[in-house]
Amino acid sequence: MSTPTPTTDGADEALQEQSAPACVMSFNASDPSGAGGLAGDVSTIAAMGAHALPIVTSIVMRDTAEVFDHHALDADVMVEQARSVLEDVTIAAWKVGFLGSAEGVGAVAEILSDYPDVPLVAYMPNLSWLEEDAQQAYLEAFRELVLPQTEVLVGSHQTLTDFLLPDWDSERPASPRELAVAAGEHGTRFVLVTSVVLPSGKKGSDQFLDNVLASPQGAITGEKFERFDAAFVGAGDTLSAALAALLASGAELHAAVGEALTFLDEALDAGFRPGMGNVVPDRFFWALPPAEEGEDGGATPGDEPAADDPPKGPRHVH
Template sequence: MGYFTGIGERSVTLAASPSIVLAFGPFDPSGADGLPADAVTCGALGCHGLSVLSGILVQDSTGPESAQALSPELIDDQARSLLEDMPVQAFKAGAVYTPEAASVIAQIAADYSETPLVLHLGAGLLPTEDAAEADADEALHEAILELLLPQAHITVVEHHLLTRWLDEGLLPRGDSDADDPAQILIDNGAQWVLTLGQPAPQGGLINLLLGPSRQTASWPCMPAQPRTHDTAGLTATALAAYVARGNDMRDATEQALRYARQALEHSFQPGMGLRMPRRFAAEV
């Protein structure tokens, strides 16, 4: 079936709508991460990316300097407007900056519980030496773990962050008797957890997928290249895209890790700071 374009007599075939991913996150003007990068990743993987702004970063290629949070009401209005208009096959939650924002996203995920949510845990917290800001960061961390984590179908997190949070008491054990921080996340309500850069028993590093009934799968972890942006957000967005396209959790994880590895292998340095993954260079 075609439609008249108004240019000559040519008819254009209407293409089927691609799978849609709705990403919650900040605007990163450098394009290293956040919503601009998420949209590019979705496009590279054959999906259409929708964006719900959680904050605005001041950032260049060296990293973030500051973040301005959006109100939870604005976050909710953005998301509800999109969800009432278009069918969404997957959510991705990146950085949020207030407990109220985490609560709003958790409520949206609960209202659309049939839509898988990929949570990038650990995104968005800026280093601070101010006691009041540190307390606010702890409250935000607590809200994400208590409200958002149980709504996520899979959580993507760096192993070193989980270990640090466990040591600092930011990852509550609850009734868990596990030593593995990823299993503690499962015991705290997570469904699936993908930990990046976890030490393997035989040496080296692996990316470990842990799921219900202690299901596991692992893949080799490429050693981190010097002066390269963190790729956990890239992996989480790619995972959301593959889930949106109908892949099961294990296959979506494997494909997302492969995509992130190839994008990183073709990384480039656009400024004086860190290298960035080349999202359209990967074979998909």
């Protein structure tokens, strides 16, 4: 009978630390459709190999088509959730989504300020469904309290224009750099602008939308997406959560943005419609069984792609 090799507590702790995934704390709403909010954040962060620490900020009443109502949690409840975990777990990145109310923004901002070295990815969703007074109070609080602590602000071109440049009246759309300058005035280092419509003069421009990481000095990197025929819900939460998880795992920003955009594109390409509304990104597209030989999108024997070619496959929504 062999004698087990003794181990020390220190060795056990070192092994656990070595094998543990990076932890990302996400502040977001509970979304019962599973399309976005905390459900989307948790699945995305897990798909990227990190561990999610979900903090509920509000409960949204919605389906896959639209938002009907929401109930913001008391700020003290939000703080207690987060502080309880932060006293126990070391985090490597923040993801901020919808914080429920202006009071919720203030409570979360105070927590963020205690960890200035942890990178923050903030997502600004379309909040047109909120009552006007509540929406304006929320946006003002977000500008003053969250943007100064934000590493990367993520949002669609239209939403970020409305948020950062509300008085923009030019017929020309604001550029990603101009949005980055506006965000930079509040302390944000970078913006990741999605769904940028390309100039109509370019051949085939109407088939693609641009996605650009920019700083006040100019555009840094980005990817063009082919337009989908379907409407999606949860895309912004997916992109921002993926980026936060990659930064938490130690990726450089330039590379992390490219990988997060590729992940989103493939998740949308594999999207599915669970109900009668919009399409939900499939964050676990990579776990789907491979296509059978001879099916659409399957590889042809002897047809080897170049190493730097993008993955090929038809757009599909199942």
